[in-house]
Structures are given as structure tokens and as C-alpha cells.
Amino acid sequence: MDATHRIEGALAAAVASGEGRGGPPRLAAAIRHSVFPPGARIRPQLCVAVALACGDDDPALTDAAAAAIELLHCASLVHDDLPCFDNAAERRGRPSVHAAYGERLAVLAGDALIVLAFQQLADCDSVQPARIARVLGHVATGVAMPHGIAAGQAWECEPRPVLRDYQRAKTGALFAAAAAAGAASAGASPSPWLVFGDCLGEAYQVADDIRDVIAEPQAIGKPTGQDVAHGRPSSATEFGLDGALRQFDALVRGCIEAIPDCRGANALRALVRAEARRLVPLEMTTAHAARSPALLQEALR
Template identity: 40%
Template sequence: MTDLAEFKKQMLPALNELLRLKINHDVSAPTLQAAMRYSVMAGGKRIRPLLMLAVVQTFHADRLPQSLQAAAAIELAHTYSLIHDDLPAMDNDDLRRGQPTNHKKFGEAMAILAGDGLQALAFQWLSNSQFSAGITVELVQQLSSAVGPSNMVAGQVADMEGEKKQLDLTALKALHRQKTGALLKASILMGATVSEVNTQRQQALTNYADHLGLAFQIRDDLLDVTSTAAELGKPVHQDQAANKNTYPALLGLAGTKKALATELVAAKQALTPLVASSDVSLLMAFLTELAV
């Protein structure tokens, strides 16, 4: 059995050091390097790369060392999306992870370029990973699909356009599967690709990822309503101010907590077919962290 806290203790220092060293090595323009490094090293929880690494730990632990660069690429892609989401033309946020957002620190133009640079660098790192050509191509396809116009970008569009109307629950779930869930799901399935799991395990992990992705966003919606800016490290009550479609706005607090619990139970059940042959305690532990 692998404890999640111990797993983080092992993985996070190595992941953070790799991110810092490679950005310093691969980005030569000083201001651009500083802007990219600023957001990447701002203290994120690294949930997405940790999910990928947790899958590798579960099914093919000997491939953990060579998986770090692919996991780091996921974090670059995630950070690019945060920088762009915070821009005045998008969510217009001033605070991220307890610090000024990138455009507040470096200016809007440099923030756009830092996001552009991180997105491109993610695929540079992924294409240079230490895997076979077949695995590498699949990893690139999985990440590019997750952050592209069919998923994360489409989700951001739906989120912006949804400010003008009230979405029903089906449409809200679809939005969140694209905007938030797609990259979380890709992180899990990239771990499955590295581990070369069989069809049964792939399907179980897909189901787990679908429910975990929704649970993650539901919890984020809850925290925007119930937490303080000091606790979250970013402004709160922003969704309501921007007329965004959220679970609390649609279902109320009690209904939202029930929806979260439902998704967490479904995610746990999705792992049930794997219990007989694998120790999935690490993947289960991510669900415990999302419970409220």
C-alpha cells in the first residue's frame, strides 16, 4: 500500500526541481523565462502530474523515473491555461495561488507570451520523453486533445458564452468535462499509456477519470462559495459576480454537496474491477482528498 502523503513527499521535490531546471535551460530570453517560471513555480498542488505518476506507480512503478518529464509537461500545459484564464479578456483575476497573477506581475503582453511559451514547451518536453515512439505519439495525442479546441478550449468558450444564459445540469456537466475534466482525465490516461495497461484496466481508469474530473470541478465551485481568499489563494465569489454557471447556483449548497458525494462514490466504484489484481489505494486516496 502506498500512502498519498508519502507519495507526494517522494515525487514533488523531484518534479519541482525538474520544472525549474528545464525552464531555466530551455528558455533563454530572460524576461520570458522569468514570467514562465513565475507561474509554474508559484506553489501549485501538481494534482494533474501526480495523477499520472500515481497511475504509473500503481501499474508499472519501474517507469516512474522516466515518467517525470511527461508529468512535468502536463503541469506546463495546465499553467499555460491558468495564465490565459486570468487575463483581463477572460476571467480578469488579480490573484492566483496567493500571488499577483502573471499579467499583474509582468504585463498583459508578456503574460500571453508566457502562456504561449509554456504550451509549446509542454509538447517539446513530451516529444523528447524517454519512451518508445508509439507511446510518445500517444502521449502527445492525449495531451493535445485534452487542451485543444475539442476539450479545454471549447470548455472555456462554453463557460464564457454561458454567462449570458442559464445552463441545465446536462449542459453544465458537459462544460466541466471539457474545461476541467479533460486534462485531469488525460493525466490519468497518460499514466495508463506509459504503463501499457490492458483494455479492462484502461476502461476502469477512464470511468474513474470521468467521475473524478466532475468531482474536482464541483468541489472547486463549492470552495468559491464557502472559502476565503486567504484559504484559496485566489479571489472568491468570482463565479457569482461574473454570472457563471456553477453547481451551487444551479443546485444550491446542499444539492452541490450531494452531487459531489455521488461523483466520488461513482469514481470509487469505477476502480472496483481493479482491486483483485492491483493495489489501487493511491488512486482511492485522491478521492478522499476531494471529499467535504
């Protein structure tokens, strides 16, 4: 079974487990709305890819870790879209959870997704149960204080956040957790994978900053121009579009160089290159610049 089918199967089972008889049906619907249809699933794909590169001798634990990572990511998106943060009406090309189900259910859905994530690891039918605590620790670090995604969101509430601290917490932390959890689920040392995951996550955030300036909303499934509108730290506003593109290229090269020697190294390099092309395709930057370079400057004001 390929990684995509493994991940979707694990997520479907996780969501179904929370829809037991007698529960509030609208909350269950809001949770399902937040998880399906899928986005890129790059974080759980990273978790599975690292586990495969390290032998993947406990696939049940790997799948539980991958599902937990994605459920936490979905929870962060539900909360990020709330009126108290971005007030985003769309996510993944359709109404955000609070737009579809109301603010109260969106808060509860995000909270429930966080708990459901950790239930996947607690209930995992692992053949190496001694590894679960280590995997759980890495997953928790990716969301917790002081440097997890909760801290990343909180940096938006500070008067003068440091851009790199913000990017590494908001996005890099869960990527690092995904890579470390994948290694730990396969019985390998997570330490060499933390740098790789952190670097990939930072690249992903810089790409998001770039796309917020030059992408079409329908192409990325959410509104653009949000960094400027909400006064958020952004590589595009701090370094200009050209500087952000150079930063992105450097981070992608750093990700590839950080991949430890392993039998799956070539597959991981290919994954990073493919994801870089998907996030910031050459035609996106050239088409927008050709249409009007002045628009780029206006967007950054």
C-alpha cells in the same frame, strides 16, 4: 524518489530548458512565476499515481507526461486570469502573471507554456519510445477541441452552456488526460482509466464551485464570488449549496468505484479521499453555515 520530488524535478528541468541564454528575461521570469511556487499539483500526481499502479516501467516518460500536464494546467491558469476572462489579480496567494508582468507577457507566457509542455514529450529519453505517440495523443486530447480545456474556457463565451459539458471540458478533460497518459506511459490500456480521471476532474470542478461560495480568499489563494460576478455556470448556483455538496460526495464515491483493479488501487483510493478532504473540508462548510446561513443564499444571488 517520491512522486512530489519527481514532479518538481521534472518541472524545474522543463522550465530551465526554456530559459536558455539570450532569451527575453522577463518572459522567462513570467513563466517561472506561473509554475513556481507549486499549487496542489493534483494532475501530475494523478498521472504518476496511475503509472505506478500500472508498473511504471518507463519513469522518464511518466515524468515527462506529468510535467506536460502541469505545464498545460499552468498555461490555462495564466490565460484564465487575463482581463478578457476573469481579470483575476491573484493566483496561488500572490499576483497573477498579468498583474505582475503585464497582459502582453502573460499571453506570451501562456502560449510558451503550451509549447514547452509538448517539448517535454518530444525530448523525452524514454526506454519505450513507441509509447510516446499514444501518451502525446491523450495529453493533446485534454487541451484540444472539441472537449478539452480550450473548449471548457470557450463554453464561458456561449449564451447558455450545459453545466456538465462545461465542467467536464474545463476541468475533467485534463484529469482524464492525466490518468490516461499515466497508464499509457506504463504500457497499460488507458481506456479503464478515462472514466476515473473524468469523474475526478468533474468532482474537482464542483468543489471549486463550492469553494467560490464559502471559502475565504486567503484559504484558496484567489478571489471568491467569481462565478456569480462573471455569470459562469456553477453547481452551487444551479443546485444550491446543499445540492452541490451532494453532487460532490456522489462524484467522489464514483471516482473510488471507477478505479480499475490493480496493485495500486488502495493508494489511489487514499489519494482521492485525501484530496476530497483537502478541497472541501467539513469545517469549511460547518463554520460558514454556523456563521450565517443567510450569507450562503446572498452569495448565490
